[in-house]
Amino acid sequence: MDGQQTMERYLDKTMYENNEQQKETVNGRMRSVRIGxxxxxxSITLGFPVQEWQANRGGMMHGGMICTAFDITAAAIARFCAGENYAPTISLDVKYIRPVQIGDQLIVTAKATAAGKRITQIVCxxxxxxxxxLAATAASVYMNVDTTKEKR
Known part of the structure; x- marks a missing residue:
């Protein structure tokens, strides 16, 4: 199996975990869809339907929900880069550009710009x-934690 096929299988597994196994958590409630x-x-691209419960007082997608969509997508590529390791978020810096309407779909692309032994840097x-x-951009950092040596 080549690298692309490995990534596609990994993404299918991640989508199942997020949307089925974690359906009662914020990950599941975001109802992400695989774009590519x-x-x-x-890189990984996911779509997030903008739902009523995600609205801010102005009737647009709440900034915290945009941040959540970034974290879900970036974490997916960070975990892929980390392999069997755990990959918690270290930082996530979001820049908001324009609002996204309820009923729209937020399309998020996360790209690893550096994937080392301990740190993965991602732009979104x-x-x-x-x-x-363009609605927003983000830069994030994830730590690769070797779970055979360190406890979560």
Missing amino acids: CSYEDT EARSKNTGK
Whole structure:
């Protein structure tokens, strides 16, 4: 099996874990959908339907929910890069550009820019599916924790 096939199988497993095994958590309630992945680019793209419960007082997707979509997507590529290791979020810096309407779909792409033994750095973009316009960007860092040597 080549790297692309390995990543696709990994993403299928991740989607099942998020949407079925964790359906009562925020990961499951976000109802992410697989858009695609690229082993060559070390990237994963997920879609997030913008739901009523995610609205802020202005009737748009709450910034915290955009941040959550970034974390879910970036964590997926961080865990892929970490292999069997645990990969907790160390930092997540979000820049909001424009609002996303309820009923739209937020399309998030996360790309690992550096994947080392201990740290994975990731950049993200979120776009409105309806308009194609950039809604937010993010930069995040994840730590690769060897679970055979360290406790979570």
